[in-house]
Amino acid sequence: MSALAVPKSRHNGTSPRAMVLADFLIATAAVLGFVSLSRNLLAFARWSHAAFLRKPKDLRDYGSWAVVTGATDGVGKALAFELASEGLNLVLVGRNPGKLEAASSELRKRHGETVEVKTVIADFAKLRGEEITAAMAGATEGLDVGLLVNGAGMAYPYARYFHEVDRELMESMLGVNLNAVVWVTKGVIDGMLKKKRGAILNMGSASSMYASAYPLQTLYASTKAFMAMFSRCMSLEYKEQGIDIQCQVPLFIATKMTMLRSRPMLVPSAKMFSRASVRWIGYECQCNPYWSHAVQGFVMHALDAICVWYIKRYMEWMRREGLEQHRHL
Structure with missing residues (x-):
């Protein structure tokens, strides 16, 4: 063997060009991995700051009155009381x-x-669109309305x-979850x-954000997906006009x-x-304000595939339980 000859086994049968390509691919993968990790760490840092450290906006800067729909129960009522503690007058x-009388008296x-x-x-x-608009315009005439909370919502x-949803329930849900918001x-x-x-x-729902499908709640999840898109588009349209529009997408609330x-x-x-x-009003156009909901999301x-399987x-099971209770009514 010539003294200048290189044994084939020394390079494991690979050419110098192949080795350079392999090194390049390894370096590229490392850089992409570092960029991805850095993005995730930055996103986590920004979320942590927003959830725990960021100063909430003074909502009175928008105006002295807030309009809250769905204000007699659940999240809508709780938000009305929280806004009142911030010094806002309420419709x-x-x-x-x-x-309504009980809530206002309290x-x-x-x-x-x-x-x-x-x-x-x-x-x-039951109200038509023009009737809703006229009622809201009349109720807020002369008021410095700075905040609107579309909190009214309806579920199965x-x-x-889907074929089990009767006409009355379907029309009511579309009226409350879609028509009223618009x-x-x-x-x-x-x-x-x-x-x-x-x-x-x-007020949207995590059903429109974290899972690719929400079976057996089709109409509800679809109306909330509309609300998320409606909010994102409106936010872009009116940001430069000084109007901050946000859709919150919580998971389950008691x-x-x-x-x-x-x-x-x-x-x-x-x-x-x-x-x-x-604390989140006026910031991101879509958010999940409760910290554990964000982690769950x-x-x-x-784990989307597993999540959708579990939801179904x-x-x-919820359907069977509901049907059983309905039979005994």
Whole structure:
């Protein structure tokens, strides 16, 4: 063998060009991995700051009045009380006159003359769009409305397949979850545009964000997906006009609609959620304000296939339970 000859085994049968290519691919993978890790760490740092350290906005800078729909129960009612504690006057919107009066009396009793309260009776499941807009414009005429909370929402009484949703329930859900959001916003936004400031909070759902499908809750999840897109588009349209529009996408909250008990690490009470919710108003166009919900959402998104499988199985069980209870009514 010549002294200048290189044994083939020394390079394991690979050419210098192949080795250079392999080194390049390894270096590229390392750089991409570092960039991906850095992005995730930066996203986590930004979320941690927003969730625990960022100073909430003074909502009175938007205006002295807030309009809250769905203000007689659940998250809507809890948000109304939280906004009152921030010094905002309130226009409470609901369909039940007795509950509206009870909520306004409780607010006046708690805050005295420091907070003004008006009520608007509106059944979004029955009113047409123009009627909703006219009612909202009339109720807010002459008021410095700075914040609108679209908190009214409706879900199935229990999980069911789409063909099992009767016409009355379907029309009511579309009216409350879709129609009302559009026409209430239409009735309030003109005043915000005139003064070049305002904020709109649309209460969405994690069903439209973290799972690729939400079987046996098809209509509910689809209406919430509309709300998320509606909010994102509106945010881009009106940001330069001084109007901050946000959609919050929580997971389960202990309310009459979900029929769940409060477990702070997983299922916050409406009061607990509302405290977190108010801290995020005016910032990102879409967010999950309760910290444990955000963590749960991250896991759900990472394990999407397993998550959707579990949701379907769980909803099928909920459907059986609901049908059994309905038979005994």
